[in-house]
Amino acid sequence: MEKGRGNKKEEIDDMVGVKNNDATLSVYSLGRKPSAWETLSSEKYFKWVLLIPLILVLLIFMLYPLIYCIYNSFREGGLQGTIFVALKNYQVMLRDKSFWVPFRRTIEVTAICIICELLIGMGIAMLWNRDFKGQNLIRGLVLLPLLVAPLILSLVWNFLLEYNIGFINQLLNVMHIGRVKWWDSRIALYTICGITIWQWFPFSTSVLLAGLKSLPRDVFEAARVDGSSSWFTFRKLTLPMLSPLIVIITLLRTMWLIRLFDPLYGTTRGAVNTELLDWMVYRTAFVYFDVGYASTLAIMCLFITIILGALIFRQLIRALNAANK
Amino acid sequence: MKKFIVIIMAVALALTLAFVGCKTTTAETTTAETTAAATTEAAAGETKETAEAKTFGLADVPEISNKADLNLIVETGGVFDKIIPYIEKFTGKTGIKVNVERVASPVVYSKENVELVAGTGVYDLAYVETSWTNEWAQYLFDFRELAAQYDTVEAFDADISNHSPVILACGQAQGKQMVLPFYTYHMGMFIRQDVYDDPTEQAAFKEKYGYDLKAATNYKELRDQGEFFTRKKGAMLKGKVLEQDLYGLAMQAGAYQDNDEFSCYLWGKGADYVKVVKNADGSLKEYVIDQATKDAIKQTMEEYIALTKFASPGSLTANFDFVVTEQGEGRAIVQNTMFSNCFAWTAGIVKEKVADPDAKLGIYQTLGGKPYTGAWSFGVVKASKNPEGAYWLARYLASFECSEAVMKEGGQLSTRMDVLSDPEWKNAENMYPFGILVDYLLSNWTDQSYVDFIKNAWYFNSTAAGKVYEMQMSVLSKGISGELTVDAMVKELVSQTISLTSKFDKVPIREE
Numbered sequence: 135m136e137k138g139r140g141n142k143k144e145e146i147d148d149m150v151g152v153k154n155n156d157a158t159l160s161v162y163s164l165g166r167k168p169s170a171w172e173t174l175s176s177e178k179y180f181k182w183v184l185l186i187p188l189i190l191v192l193l194i195f196m197l198y199p200l201i202y203c204i205y206n207s208f209r210e211g212g213l214q215g216t217i218f219v220a221l222k223n224y225q226v227m228l229r230d231k232s233f234w235v236p237f238r239r240t241i242e243v244t245a246i247c248i249i250c251e252l253l254i255g256m257g258i259a260m261l262w263n264r265d266f267k268g269q270n271l272i273r274g275l276v277l278l279p280l281l282v283a284p285l286i287l288s289l290v291w292n293f294l295l296e297y298n299i300g301f302i303n304q305l306l307n308v309m310h311i312g313r314v315k316w317w318d319s320r321i322a323l324y325t326i327c328g329i330t331i332w333q334w335f336p337f338s339t340s341v342l343l344a345g346l347k348s349l350p351r352d353v354f355e356a357a358r359v360d361g362s363s364s365w366f367t368f369r370k371l372t373l374p375m376l377s378p379l380i381v382i383i384t385l386l387r388t389m390w391l392i393r394l395f396d397p398l399y400g401t402t403r404g405a406v407n408t409e410l411l412d413w414m415v416y417r418t419a420f421v422y423f424d425v426g427y428a429s430t431l432a433i434m435c436l437f438i439t440i441i442l443g444a445l446i447f448r449q450l451i452r453a454l455n456a457a458n459k
Numbered sequence: 460m461k462k463f464i465v466i467i468m469a470v471a472l473a474l475t476l477a478f479v480g481c482k483t484t485t486a487e488t489t490t491a492e493t494t495a496a497a498t499t500e501a502a503a504g505e506t507k508e509t510a511e512a513k514t515f516g517l518a519d520v521p522e523i524s525n526k527a528d529l530n531l532i533v534e535t536g537g538v539f540d541k542i543i544p545y546i547e548k549f550t551g552k553t554g555i556k557v558n559v560e561r562v563a564s565p566v567v568y569s570k571e572n573v574e575l576v577a578g579t580g581v582y583d584l585a586y587v588e589t590s591w592t593n594e595w596a597q598y599l600f601d602f603r604e605l606a607a608q609y610d611t612v613e614a615f616d617a618d619i620s621n622h623s624p625v626i627l628a629c630g631q632a633q634g635k636q637m638v639l640p641f642y643t644y645h646m647g648m649f650i651r652q653d654v655y656d657d658p659t660e661q662a663a664f665k666e667k668y669g670y671d672l673k674a675a676t677n678y679k680e681l682r683d684q685g686e687f688f689t690r691k692k693g694a695m696l697k698g699k700v701l702e703q704d705l706y707g708l709a710m711q712a713g714a715y716q717d718n719d720e721f722s723c724y725l726w727g728k729g730a731d732y733v734k735v736v737k738n739a740d741g742s743l744k745e746y747v748i749d750q751a752t753k754d755a756i757k758q759t760m761e762e763y764i765a766l767t768k769f770a771s772p773g774s775l776t777a778n779f780d781f782v783v784t785e786q787g788e789g790r791a792i793v794q795n796t797m798f799s800n801c802f803a804w805t806a807g808i809v810k811e812k813v814a815d816p817d818a819k820l821g822i823y824q825t826l827g828g829k830p831y832t833g834a835w836s837f838g839v840v841k842a843s844k845n846p847e848g849a850y851w852l853a854r855y856l857a858s859f860e861c862s863e864a865v866m867k868e869g870g871q872l873s874t875r876m877d878v879l880s881d882p883e884w885k886n887a888e889n890m891y892p893f894g895i896l897v898d899y900l901l902s903n904w905t906d907q908s909y910v911d912f913i914k915n916a917w918y919f920n921s922t923a924a925g926k927v928y929e930m931q932m933s934v935l936s937k938g939i940s941g942e943l944t945v946d947a948m949v950k951e952l953v954s955q956t957i958s959l960t961s962k963f964d965k966v967p968i969r970e971e
Contacts, residue, residue, distance in 0.1 A: 211962070212576070212962065212963065213572070213573065213576035213577065214576060232951075292776070296773055296781070297771055297772045297773035298703075298704075298771055298773055298785070298790060299784065299788075315772040317772075317773070317775055317776040318772065318775070319775070319940040319941050319942055322776075401776065402713075402714065402776055403713070403714045403715060403932075403933075404714060404933060405713060405714030405775070405776065405933065405936035405937070405940060405942075406714075406775055406776060406936070406940040406942065407940065407942045409933075417929075417933065420569040421568075421569065421926070421929040421930070422926050422929070422930065422959060423569075423572060423576075423926065424962065
């Protein structure tokens with residue numbers, strides 16, 4: 135009997151997350167069952183109380199739209215109603231030339247932007263990895279492009295790059311370089327890349343500068359004493375130690391660049407060889423209101439992001455393991 | 460653990476109830492308001508206005524018992540700054556609050572479309588570009604149906620007949636007046652009249668091309684003039700040295716209004732994107748894209764691309780504002796196809812920016828005399844909680860009083876012939892630019908062959924027109940920029956037109 139009671143007590147104490155020796159907090163010791171509040175605020179369940187709102191928000195605002203999008207990708211039609219067409223949308227997409235061209239462009243833009251942003255970001259971070267007068271002001275100013283709404287920036291760049299009256303061309307003209315057809319169909323995609331890189335290189339710069347600041351000085355001192363060159367030090371010490379950060383930047387920028395949309399909205403609107411995947415999704419969903427096909431394209435975007443994200447994430451784990459060795 | 464599950468269940472139940480509760484409340488409100496609207500309609504029916512007012516005004520708006528707020532969405536722009544006081548006057552007279560949501564014009568369609576299709580009743584008045592009329596007709600009331608309920612059809616017709624028959628035709632679906640025009644963007648060709656009138660230029664042109672310099676009426680003339688006036692910095696114009704490069708033409712070839720420009724040339728050939736075939740009773744039988752149509756589209760695209768050689772390279776991503784600036788600042792001589800509501804604007808910039816006191820513009824027919832046309836208009840949404848109030852507001856916004864304000868205060872173009880016929884436009888002060896502008900519009904709108912053409916134009920008959928219109932911007936742009944060859948562009952245009960029409964129109968479409 136006693137044993138039985140003892141077991142029950144342990145069970146309840148365990149349930150409310152109170153250790154047997156914690157006599158002051160043991161509600162059971164007071165001779166009553168714990169209240170709902172006591173149960174919820176116990177160590178065991180309190181974490182769930184905190185997590186439930188987030189889980190609910192994720193379920194309602196992320197999982198539900200995702201499932202609905204997958205559901206719609208198997209259907210055809212617009213806002214008035216859809217019919218089940220099984221895998222037809224996916225078949226159409228795979229045969230659709232107007233899908234593969236933006237797909238190729240998106241990969242191209244992603245690669246160009248990430249490489250350029252990392253190179254510029256690393257270069258500037260290396261330059262700024264020392265104390266100089268006005269360093270805080272300059273580091274703050276370089277973040278400005280990140281603080282402006284991307285859509286506004288694209289509208290501003292459209293004016294800046296205008297052939298006749300744009301500031302950039304007027305400047306080039308004054309310098310006797312001559313005007314550039316920034317929106318010529320042969321180079322417009324690279325102009326879009328330029329705008330994107332201009333806006334986002336401060337992100338790489340900031341992250342890499344923070345990384346550089348946190349590197350241990352003794353290793354570099356030892357390398358200097360051993361007479362290693364700057365290039366050797368950079369290649370064999372700096373770069374490997376920063377590799378987890380480089381992979382994180384690559385991961386985040388890949389996810390964001392696959393969804394690149396704003397620079398197109400204020401400039402070419404997908405014309406002159408600049409239509410990217412996300413613009414195609416927007417056009418299909420909100421211009422043609424072809425909900426089924428747009429959902430298929432959106433799922434494809436997500437799929438590509440997951441694949442690339444998983445590959446890069448693997449690299450991140452490797453980089454972290456290597457850095458910890 | 461059990462209690463924890465119970466709590467989760469309780470939270471989930473509470474959330475579900477909260478959602479359902481919200482929905483029920485909305486439904487109840489809607490029902491209550493619909494009942495109220497029905498009561499109002501019945502009351503209004505008893506006090507129908509029978510007097511025929513030739514010129515309808517705010518004083519003619521009867522007492523409206525349904526006081527539910529009216530909501531409408533419009534584009535941003537100066538004209539609405541000037542019309543808001545008139546809307547406030549409407550509120551003062553009727554006691555109905557009007558909420559105006561203003562968004563950039565490229566998002567008007569997508570924002571409204573969702574609400575209309577879902578039948579939310581968020582907007583009581585739909586702001587409609589007339590090429591969307593047929594697509595949205597199922598969500599809008601026929602104005603004559605509302606007139607019969609709240610007004611009289613005779614009074615409605617008496618006032619509305621003052622509007623341009625062309626623009627009214629654009630706002631009809633199967634002969635029913637679905638929208639009432641607010642202001643027009645009917646297109647025209649703007650030329651630098653002072654340059655065309657200059658004896659030096661006239662002599663040089665005649666010597667080079669063998670005929671007189673005058674506003675172009677066909678493709679060859681426009682091409683010649685584009686070539687003739689495209690000059691480098693340092694060359695002469697009107698006997699003066701040019702301080703900047705000059706282009707013969709200014710074109711809005713960007714993926715936004717390129718299809719409006721293209722329509723002018725295509726329609727000018729007497730062709731269309733799709734042929735509309737009607738039954739004897741006037742109902743739609745089928746749409747056909749035959750070889751002649753495809754050939755006309757191909758030829759028009761080839762000619763369009765050839766013309767872009769005489770326009771600024773910036774044209775490839777240009778919208779109307781760029782083109783206006785090109786001519787306004789003296790960098791281009793001709794705006795081949797431009798919205799006529801930009802005429803006074805361009806003239807103002809020319810006066811300010813061109814260092815020549817004689818510099819002025821002229822407005823002429825686009826090639827072939829069938830310019831792209833239409834108007835931003837208002838239609839009463841079927842899901843509206845106050846269709847009676849929305850009807851009277853739409854009528855007021857289309858009235859002489861508001862239409863005159865649109866033109867005199869807002870700087871946009873009225874579609875009312877009585878406003879355009881006001882002798883005030885012809886006095887010495889207004890003759891340039893407004894006098895010649897109203898002459899141009901009136902001459903277009905009294906051309907019966909043009910009215911008939913517009914009634915049969917595919918844009919103004921198909922319920923898929925809104926979506927095809929948006930698609931064309933992108934596909935035509937691919938042809939213009941060289942992303943697609945002309946043949947590939949025609950193929951894609953035809954294929955996408957058929958695909959969208961098959962999805963969004965019940966009338967069959969076929970390719971021959």
